[in-house]
Amino acid sequence: MTELKALSPAAGLLPLEIGGAALREDEMRQLTLVAPFKGKEAALAKALEAAHGLRWPEAGETSVSGAVRLVWFGRGAALLMGGEASSKLAPYAALTDQSDAWSCLVLEGAGARDVLARLTPLDMRDVAFPMGATARTEVFHMACSITRLAAESWQIMGFRSMAKTLVHDLQVAMEGVAARAS
Amino acid sequence: MRIACPLCGERDSREFSYKGHALALERPSEDAGFGAWDDYLHNRENPAGWTRELWFHDFGCGSWLVAERNTVTHEFGKVELAENVKEAMA
Numbered sequence: 444m445t446e447l448k449a450l451s452p453a454a455g456l457l458p459l460e461i462g463g464a465a466l467r468e469d470e471m472r473q474l475t476l477v478a479p480f481k482g483k484e485a486a487l488a489k490a491l492e493a494a495h496g497l498r499w500p501e502a503g504e505t506s507v508s509g510a511v512r513l514v515w516f517g518r519g520a521a522l523l524m525g526g527e528a529s530s531k532l533a534p535y536a537a538l539t540d541q542s543d544a545w546s547c548l549v550l551e552g553a554g555a556r557d558v559l560a561r562l563t564p565l566d567m568r569d570v571a572f573p574m575g576a577t578a579r580t581e582v583f584h585m586a587c588s589i590t591r592l593a594a595e596s597w598q599i600m601g602f603r604s605m606a607k608t609l610v611h612d613l614q615v616a617m618e619g620v621a622a623r624a625s
Numbered sequence: 626m627r628i629a630c631p632l633c634g635e636r637d638s639r640e641f642s643y644k645g646h647a648l649a650l651e652r653p654s655e656d657a658g659f660g661a662w663d664d665y666l667h668n669r670e671n672p673a674g675w676t677r678e679l680w681f682h683d684f685g686c687g688s689w690l691v692a693e694r695n696t697v698t699h700e701f702g703k704v705e706l707a708e709n710v711k712e713a714m715a
């Protein structure tokens with residue numbers, strides 16, 4: 444059988460470092476969308492706790508257990524990142540492997556927040572978007588997911604098919620912020 | 626304009642798209658007759674003041690919302706998940 448070589452969504456485009464901000468591609472992780480069936484939310488939360496030690500995240504929250512994260516991903520859905528979903532969840536939720544569907548970027552550094560402010564209408568202040576906060580929002584006309592990983596580090600997820608556009612838009616904003624600062 | 630999504634909190638209106646009057650949730654029965662279907666599909670009030678509309682948080686959580694909006698001031702009032710509104714109608 445032909446051996447196919449796996450390429451990450453932003454292969455050849457990153458990393459970038461411009462001014463006070465750095466953009467890199469996150470490691471490729473297994474991604475599973477977990478969408479509870481109607482009326483099974485409580486049972487799913489129990490199964491998640493038992494199988495993964497994860498709490499079901501409320502809107503805008505991230506739940507973490509070791510290397511595995513469960514990120515709120517919209518109405519009635521969360522994205523399990525960095526581990527295989529237990530089959531024990533299957534009776535209570537639709538589980539969809541989306542590992543190849545998203546490009547996961549990390550924007551970090553002292554200038555990162557100013558870069559994001561050029562691209563998203565989201566309130567990025569500490570009080571509104573603390574560590575662990577997550578949101579589905581717009582990044583320069585694209586529907587994305589933004590999660591705050593650390594004080595100066597944000598994960599930005601966009602559709603894989605738009606990875607090049609996402610990197611381009613972030614690069615232009617990084618250049619703009621750097622030009623302003625100089 | 627900012628819209629308070631029940632799930633996401635207050636967000637810029639560019640994250641939302643507009644569908645039309647919330648009347649769209651009140652689908653008549655199949656045998657309701659020509660008049661009822663004509664009203665449902667085509668006829669709308671055009672109030673200067675408060676109205677109830679369907680908005681879609683497409684760049685956010687993906688929820689359909691029922692929002693009160695003042696057509697004169699563009700002020701938003703109560704915003705609810707359409708799912709809950711529909712369930713309360715049943």
Ligand SMILES: [Zn+2]
Nearest residue numbers: 630633682686
């Ligand atoms: Zn929302």
